[in-house]
Amino acid sequence: MKTAILVTGGAGYVGSHACKALAAAGYLPVVLDNFSTGHADFVRWGPQVKGDIADSALVAETITRHGCAGVMHFAAASLVGESVSNPGLYYANNVGGTLGLLEGMRQAGCRSIVFSSTCAIYGDPGTGPITEATAQAPISPYGASKQMVERVLRDFHTAHGLNSICLRYFNACGASEDAEIGEMRDPETHLIPRAMMSLLGRIRDFAVHGSDYPTADGTAIRDYIHVRDLAQAHVLALGALFGGKKLGAYNLGSGRGASVLEVLNEIERVTGRPMAKVSGARRAGDPPVLVADGALARQELGFTTRHSAMSRIIESSWRWHLKAHGAAAAPQAALAA
Numbered sequence: 001m002k003t004a005i006l007v008t009g010g011a012g013y014v015g016s017h018a019c020k021a022l023a024a025a026g027y028l029p030v031v032l033d034n035f036s037t038g039h040a041d042f043v044r045w046g047p048q049v050k051g052d053i054a055d056s057a058l059v060a061e062t063i064t065r066h067g068c069a070g071v072m073h074f075a076a077a078s079l080v081g082e083s084v085s086n087p088g089l090y091y092a093n094n095v096g097g098t099l100g101l102l103e104g105m106r107q108a109g110c111r112s113i114v115f116s117s118t119c120a121i122y123g124d125p126g127t128g129p130i131t132e133a134t135a136q137a138p139i140s141p142y143g144a145s146k147q148m149v150e151r152v153l154r155d156f157h158t159a160h161g162l163n164s165i166c167l168r169y170f171n172a173c174g175a176s177e178d179a180e181i182g183e184m185r186d187p188e189t190h191l192i193p194r195a196m197m198s199l200l201g202r203i204r205d206f207a208v209h210g211s212d213y214p215t216a217d218g219t220a221i222r223d224y225i226h227v228r229d230l231a232q233a234h235v236l237a238l239g240a241l242f243g244g245k246k247l248g249a250y251n252l253g254s255g256r257g258a259s260v261l262e263v264l265n266e267i268e269r270v271t272g273r274p275m276a277k278v279s280g281a282r283r284a285g286d287p288p289v290l291v292a293d294g295a296l297a298r299q300e301l302g303f304t305t306r307h308s309a310m311s312r313i314i315e316s317s318w319r320w321h322l323k324a325h326g327a328a329a330a331p332q333a334a335l336a337a
């Protein structure tokens with residue numbers, strides 16, 4: 001019989017890719033999702049339960065019914081800008097909701113969790129590669145909420161013997177090779193999907209957020225990691241917990257920075273379509289440079305990126321967007337008129 005794993009937020013972007021990777025590794029992913037932002041048709045590799053992570057009784061019952069040996073926890077509100085305007089939502093969902101989940105795990109006797117954390121816990125740490133020891137100073141309620149959960153997990157380890165690994169993602173992007181699942185949000189705020197939606201005539205207001213950063217071309221630099229690599233890191237982290245690891249926190253990035261203009265140039269090359277690179281104002285809360293030092297995940301989890309070359313990210317993402325939006329697309333030129 002396959003080992004069942006509870007996947008909160010398994011109907012979302014990273015969560016659904018983790019389910020696909022879990023299934024490929026021989027596990028049975030059991031999705032718990034309230035479908036506030038997730039998609040029912042992204043749940044393809046195991047059963048789904050509709051409900052909230054804050055509902056400890058439901059969590060305990062689901063873990064017990066399916067015999068879940070561990071948890072991957074993705075369910076969260078995850079937009080930096082929205083967290084600044086609506087912090088209560090972020091602390092309630094991300095911190096309060098997680099407390100409900102952990103209580104349910106305790107009731108059911110489940111002791112292993114892989115937590116979806118973020119590089120936003122570091123705030124604006126300067127231009128060098130970010131290690132796990134880099135000082136944490138989140139500048140958004142989103143980052144602060146994730147940092148708080150990391151602290152909660154350490155305290156639950158001390159008090160209750162709960163074992164956890166926190167995975168601090170840099171910029172998740174790309175889609176499954178078969179274009180089965182990919183990025184689909186409403187509203188969409190992320191660079192690559194917005195650029196592609198603009199090419200497909202789905203949005204009219206695409207702009208480069210800031211061209212006056214202290215970088216070589218003036219645009220912000222990020223570390224883009226393919227969602228398939230992220231998903232694989234979760235499977236490795238789960239295996240480490242099952243192998244006896246008790247606590248850990250790892251940066252997950254490609255270790256390479258790309259500026260907004262470099263990403264847009266690659267999109268033009270892959271799609272063969274010119275982008276209108278309109279310059280806009282900086283977006284509040286965006287630091288100039290965020291690039292991971294991935295050495296610790298490599299040493300301790302055996303994690304290396306295999307799909308995170310920018311060309312592969314853009315190719316897979318474009319296939320997904322053509323499938324998701326292409327048929328209904330209006331030519332960009334018509335919209336510009």
Ligand SMILES: O=c1ccn([C@@H]2O[C@H](COP(=O)(O)OP(=O)(O)O[C@H]3O[C@H](CO)[C@H](O)[C@H](O)[C@H]3O)[C@@H](O)[C@H]2O)c(=O)[nH]1
Pocket residue numbers: 078079080118119120169170171172189190191192194195206207208209210220221222260283286290
């Ligand atoms: O239409 C757009 C959208 C984005 N950008 C720029 O592109 C870069 C990447 O932006 P994304 O929105 O794609 O990603 P973020 O770096 O803002 O977000 C990522 O990093 C955050 C922490 O900083 C959180 O972890 C978040 O969940 C994660 O997606 C930024 O410089 C942004 O300003 C544009 O120029 N135009």
